[in-house]
Each structure stands twice: as C-alpha cells, then as structure tokens.
Amino acid sequence: MIHTWHSFNLVQRMTSSLSTCLLNICVASLCKAQQLEKAEAVIVDGIRLGYLPDVVTYNTLIAAYCRFDGVDAGYKVIHRMSEAGIKPCVITYNSLLASAARQPQLSRALDLLEEMRRRGITPDVWSYNTLMQCCFKSGKPDEANRVFRDIILANLTPSPTTFNTMINGLCKAGYPANALRLFRNLQRHGFLPQLVTYNILINGLCKSGRLGQARRILQELGESGHIPNAITYTTVMKCCFRSGKFEQGFEIYSEMRSKGYTFDAFAYCTVISALTKIGRLKEANDCMWEMVRNGSGLDIVSYNTLINLYCKDGKLETAFQLLNEIEKGGIESDEYTHSILVNGLCKAGDLDRAQQHLKYMKMRGFQSDLVAYNCMIHGLCETGQVDYAMKIFEKMELKDSFTYSSMVHGLCKVRTFRVASKLILSCLREGLKILAADQRAVISGLRSAGLKQEARKLRSKLWSARALAF
C-alpha cells in the first residue's frame, strides 16, 4: 500500500515537472519572439490547467522584460512571481542587474544588490561582474576597480568574464596600458586568455593608436591555438581602415569571404563605411544591397551607414525617405542619424535646411549634437558665412578639437588671424589640439599681416603645449 502510494506520488511529481518543463519551453519561445503578453497569458492559462510555473518560468519572463523594456518592467514581474508563491533567486536579480547595467543606472544596480542581501539572496560572481560592467558604463572605472578587488579578496572565484570585463572596461575608459598590464599579469599567474580576451585587447589597443602592440597580440592569438572568428576579422579590418590602410583592410575582407565566414551587419557596415569614405560608392552600393538581402532585421547603426551612403551619393531625398520609413517601422533614429543628415545638407550647400534640422535635433533632445554643430560651423565657413559661424561657435557650450579647427580654418580664410590666434590659445587652455595645417596658417598669416610679435608668441605657446603633452 505504502509502496503504491509512493509510486503514485512519484508519477505525479514527474508529470508535474514534465508539464512545467513544457510550459517553460513555451514561455521561452514566446519571450524570444518578444511576445511577452502572450507569454504571461500562457502562464495564467497554464496555472488553470495544472501546468505550474516555477522559478525558471518567471526568470525567463523577467529576463525578457529586462531586455526589451528595461529594469522596471522586469521588476514588476517579481510581484506576480511572489503572488504565485515563487521566490526570486540570484538569477532573477542578475537579470535585473544586467538591465540596470545596460542603461546604465549605477544607483539602481546598487539598490538591487542591497535588496538581494536583505532578502537573503547571496550575490554571486555574475552579479559582481555585472556590477563592474555597470561601473565602467557609468564612467566610474575606479568603482569598477574596487568591485574587482572585492571579488578577488572575497571568497568568490573570479571567472574569465571578470577579467574580460575588466580589460575591456579599462580599454574603453582610456587606460589601454593598464589593460595590457593586467592581461600580462594574469598570464603570468596562469590565466589562459580566451578568444574574446584577444579580441577585446586588439580592439582597445588599436583604437588608442597602439598599432604595434595590437599586432603583437594578434600574433599571440595566432600562436595560442584559437581560431580567429568573424569578430576578430571585423576588428582587425576596422583597425586598418582607422589607420588609413584601406587596401590592407579590403584584403582582410576578401580573406574573410574566401574562408567562408558569415557576414553580419557589423562586418558589412565596416566595409560599406570605408568604401563610402574613399568614394568607392558603386562598391559600397553593391555591398549595401548584399547586406539588405542577407541581413535579417537591420538596426539603427546599419541604417545610419546606409543614410550616410545616400548622402555621399547626392541622394539626400532618398536619405530622408529612408529615415521616415525606419521611424515608421518603429526603429528610433539617434544622434548619428541626424548628424549624418546635417552633414549631408551642409555638403550639398543647403545651410538653411541644415540649420532647421539642427533645431529639430535640439527639440528631440539627443545625447549629443556636437558633431552636427561642427558640421554646421564647417559648412558656414566653407560658404563664406564666417561671422555667422562665429556667432554659433560662441554660443556652443561644448566644443572639441573639430570645432576649433573648423573655426580657425574659417577665420584664416577671411584673414582674421588675430581672432584665430586667440581661439588657438583658448583651445590649448582646454587641452585640445587643432590641425597642424591650421596652426601653421595662423602663424604665417600673423606674420604676413605684419604682426611678427604675436606670431612669435603663438608659436612659442604651441611649442610648449606640445612639449608638455607627454
């Protein structure tokens, strides 16, 4: 009797776990298809029919809400989870943390961590890795470093991701030398770099102009036994384009093709923008159509690349049409999209419309409109409206070396060398550099205008600024 009862119980348990498993598969596939409301409905129906959800069901749902709609959306599900009598676990909170890191919202991430501890859920190395990533993305490398030290000093075993996140974060924060030092230190302590690690480092070193070191790491990657993947190829290709070695970059592109690597939007955009930059528009167009044919679901970066190509090809109306279409399709444009368009309008000589578009950008409130303003300054100077450019220049709160260079260049064109010289000096005070050609133009301009004393003074200031740069 007892034996029968026991088997019955076992069968019941097995059936119920099987039904939960089915439910989870169903919820996961709906979440993947971004049909979150349907997934929730399935959970409700499931409960009615005896398919009981478990922590995995809710974790899947929360992860999807976090990915598609942000932390708050994910967090709301925790209440429904509790109502169903299921307690969140460390994975639940790690999804929420990841979402906070993506934004990034550092204070939110710290609150979540605190809440975990309060609820008796011990954060694991994933939680801390994510927190580190969040610190880096919030522009706080020191905080990230502190978390890193905590991981090492606490009873947590750092994972390869811990090191990769740290190396990547240091590169992105402008400390590639520290990243390389950490990499070497870890190697000395027996850390075997993963392919990701090499990719991170090659990219970081290349972007900071350390081509020799990047090449050395690429060579080490070859000797490590890892097979470079499409990401490695795209990274190295981009490195070549950045340093003006276009032919070498295109060779890597051919090699990637002949070796049968699958092209994704990252690879296509790298090639299309390089071809666009050097005016090989026919090839850029061919590549673009190949991407459109092959690529499922182009994102805003891909569209920006296409819009840029249309602008450079003189097809401004097509560019604006494309913008309309993508926004109708629910993809949000960003500051790149509109800076590209402002630049296109300036290059086409339509300064009025460029300025209108700049106003529109301001109204939409993008993260930054610095590049668009720089294009405007440059465009106005090129069309002889230097005074107007200067007015805009003076109103700009944020300026960079492009802003100063364009303005100085424009002032030289109308032989206003004294003002140009003043601008160079304030540029130096802000720690920015302007193009050497524009520096020379101002010095020789001052001289030719008989302002020899001022020319000498500017030259010596520029000289000491260069001397102090390292």
Added chain:
DNA sequence: GTAGGGTTAG
C-alpha cells in the same frame, strides 16, 4: 543571468 566587432564632422 555577465564580457568582444559596425554608423557622423576638421
């Protein structure tokens, strides 16, 4: 449930 590559201006 965490980490890597792509888009703009002088």
